[in-house]
Amino acid sequence: QTVVTQEPSLTVSPGGTVTLTCASSTGAVTSGYYPNWFQQKPGQAPRALIYSTSNKHSWTPARFSGSLLGGKAALTLSGVQPEDEAEYYCLLYHGGILSWVFGGGTKLTVL
């Protein structure tokens, strides 16, 4: 069974920088996993932030960026705002019948 692992929780100060990571039990994450990142606040649907590793949607704030880092997908928030407090999920493509797998989510606290 494929498992995608994220940090359960992270804390960052307003204005700071934080990096969230996303690892696959199948091995190093590459661009071929087409990493996606989503933000979800309580009671809301997920909001797409990043696709195909580093591409932003038209609504994605500039302070969010995606990359590959040390065999993992990464989401970096620079100049964190209080409204960035949320749960963040990554999504990786594992090909064919394995298709797509979400990470367990990272709860980001801003304080």
Add this chain to the structure above:
Amino acid sequence: EVQLVESGGGLVQPGGSLRLSCAASGFTFSSFWMTWVRQAPGKGLEWVANIKQDGSEKYYVDYVKGRFTISRDNTKNSLYLQMNSLRVDDTAVYFCARHHDWAFGYWGQGTLVTVSS
């Protein structure tokens, strides 16, 4: 404006069936893969199934195979999820999402399915 509106959720007994719908508007529905994602109460997101533009390819997460069927009607701009043999652990909010160029940019607000006796 892209809109996805799910419906069909509700309370069902274990072993029962339910059919979810997702009404799409604001884009050419027949040009996009579509996906169902679910979220159990207090838990993370879980990819459930997706379907190609013409319905010729469908993929499912292992534990719904044989029980759930994804389908679409491009003439009605609608996506469906037929759920049979429902289990208590199928209880979740079910979201539909548009899938394009390896991105899942647009999501509906979800519909709650509760499986309980």
